[in-house]
Amino acid sequence: MKKILLSAAALVMLFSCQNDTAETAPETSAVAKRGCASQEVLAAQMKADPTLALRMSKIEAFTEKAMLSGRLVNGKVEIPVVVNVLYRTAAENISLEQIQSQIDVLNEDFNATNSDFTSTPALFSGVAANVGITFVLQNVVRKSTRTTSFSTNDAMKSANKGIAPTTPTTVLNMWSCNLGGGILGYAQFPGGSSATDGVVMDNNAFGRTGT
Structure with a gap:
């Protein structure tokens, strides 16, 4: 379950980054170009931990084997989600x-019911499909903070400055907070520490309309 969850977390941010690219392509500002910071975070983690690449490779092999074995319940993989909200303002x-609108969007994207599914770029049309994953909102954890904005150093995931993840081996944790530097969000790729597993999104980019 943990390895499937890790792969799902990476895909969640992939969908978000793809949407961000499509929506901000006409813009030329540096802020617009920094929408998704997942690759930036991955590069920093791989530099700090030379064994990460090997762990990622093993997880990829495990995931491919699990997909071939067809280990699904009623044709679906159900992933519980805990959303951690850090706020300084109302x-x-x-x-x-x-x-809930963000959960709804994820389910539409992962089950090929999104309205723009037929507009899938040709590069991905051969693999676009209902992947049989459903996300269910399990809990919302809220905490006020004095921090004006967070960066990609994962401070929002610690109990000291933010909210520690809830059972990250079985639950997909998502954080909503004010991200600085024009970053809309980022996710940790499979293979990293369970203490920092999950997806981080700016509160203005969370859900269908944002704050």
Whole structure:
């Protein structure tokens, strides 16, 4: 379950980054170009931990084997989600409706029911499909903070400055907070520490409409 969860977390951010690229392509500002920081975070983690690449390779092999074995329940993999909301202002304390809308978007994308599925770029049309993954909102954890904005150093994932992840080996953790530097979000790729597993998104990019 943990390895499937890790792969799902990476895919969640992939969908978000793909949407960001499509929506901001006409813009030329440096801020617009920094929408997704996942690759930046991965590069830093691989530099700090030379064994990460090997672990990622093993997880990829495990995932491929699991997919071939067809180990699904009623044709679906159900992933519980905990959303951790860090806020300094009322606007950053996003509503339950906004949170649920993000879960709804994920389910549409992962089950090929999104309205723009037929507009899938030719590069991905051969692999675009219903992947049989459903996300279910399990809990929302809220915490006020004095931090004006967070970066990609994972401070929002610590109990000291943020909210520690809930059972990251079985639950997909997502963080909503004010991200600086024009970053809309980032995710940790499979193979990293379970203490920092999950997806981070700016509160303005969380859900269908944002704050």
